[in-house]
Amino acid sequence: MxxxxxxxxxxxxxxxxxxxxxxxxxxxxxxxxxxxxxxxxxxxxxxxxxxxxxxxxxxxxxxxxxxxxxxxxxxxxxxxxxxxxxxxxxxxxxxxxxxxxxxxxxxxxxxxxxxxxxxxxxxxxxxxxEQVRRVVAESWPESARLYDIVSVAERPELWAKAYEQVALPTFSDMDVPVWPAVSGEEWAELWINDPEAMFMAVVCDEVIGVAGLLVDADRPERAEVAYTGVRQEWRRRGVASNLKRTSMAWAADRGITEIYSWTQQGNENVRALNERLGFTYGAISxxxxxxxxxxxxxxxxx
Structure with missing residues (x-):
């Protein structure tokens, strides 16, 4: 019954x-x-x-x-x-x-x-x-001249700024019928689960880009790629690539062997970036x- x-x-x-x-x-x-x-x-x-x-x-x-x-x-x-x-x-x-x-x-x-x-x-x-990438021996990217990359654990006060300065202006890049409606509280609670695994590109106290990983307690050898976004005026300068390479190096240092990302089929920029970083295609949702x-x-x- x-x-x-x-x-x-x-x-x-x-x-x-x-x-x-x-x-x-x-x-x-x-x-x-x-x-x-x-x-x-x-x-x-x-x-x-x-x-x-x-x-x-x-x-x-x-x-x-x-x-x-x-x-x-x-x-x-x-x-x-x-x-x-x-x-x-x-x-x-x-x-x-x-x-x-x-x-x-x-x-x-x-x-x-x-x-x-x-x-x-x-x-x-x-x-x-779904785009999937094996994590092997990953090199940390060289320091950028115009911005710093820090983890949210290092600068926790900037995560709220990341919502205002990066998330809200870049949600419209997603290939969805209507733009996401995400509150600041939801950003803080649902879009990050380990401050050490989430990274921000920062100029002084301004956040220009975010990328990172959502760790998995059930399968610690795998992690999901978290939201990736870079402000319009900072694109085509390698910011997103450096942020993602930083997260992959962090993953390698912690024994994570595979990362995966879900991307809208119409979001060609993110898919192309992942392809350049060695991701291959998996399932479809x-x-x-x-x-x-x-x-x-x-x-x-x-």
């Missing part, structure tokens, strides 16, 4: 994480502490249990794309085709509507999932590509959206 309920306890959070790690072993999954840190009234996490075992998860939250809800459903392969995914999606859709959202977005991993989503009213909006409410043939709770 299937039972679906909200995540409440640390054990629930661990079960939620275990499903994501099992389905996406190649990607970083937030820790229980990180998930707890972003708890909010409008955010809903669900677990689906089949015969007492967690076999599926759901998430409904505000998308970084303005005025849209993010919904995410994941079901273990052995528990699929039993209506669990549809039931989770029904609950998430109901919650998103209750929060006032009219559009839901989601990310999918394969054509089969896309076909399932299309039957429920979702349409494809764009695709993101399909982004979809649908008008709410979804019309699904199941009800929740039961």
């Amino acid at each position: 299937t039972a679906i309920r909200p995540v409440c306890t640390d054990a629930d959070y661990e079960g939620w994480r275990e499903v994501l790690v099992a389905i996406h072993p190649q990607e970083r999954c937030p820790s229980v502490a990180e998930l707890r840190d972003v708890e909010a009234p409008k955010r809903l996490l669900l677990i689906a249990k089949l015969d007492g075992k967690v076999v599926g998860t759901g998430l409904s939250d505000r998308s970084v794309l303005a005025d849209r809800a993010l919904v995410m459903v994941r079901v273990l392969p052995d528990a699929r085709r039993q209506g669990i995914g549809s039931e989770l999606l029904h609950a998430l859709s109901h919650h998103a509507v209750a929060q006032g959202y009219e559009i839901a977005t989601a990310g999918l991993d394969d054509e089969g999932s896309l076909a399932f989503a299309q039957r429920l009213g979702f349409v494809e909006t764009r695709r993101e590509v 399909i982004k979809v959206q649908a008008t709410l409410p979804l019309h699904l043939p199941c009800a929740w709770p039961r």
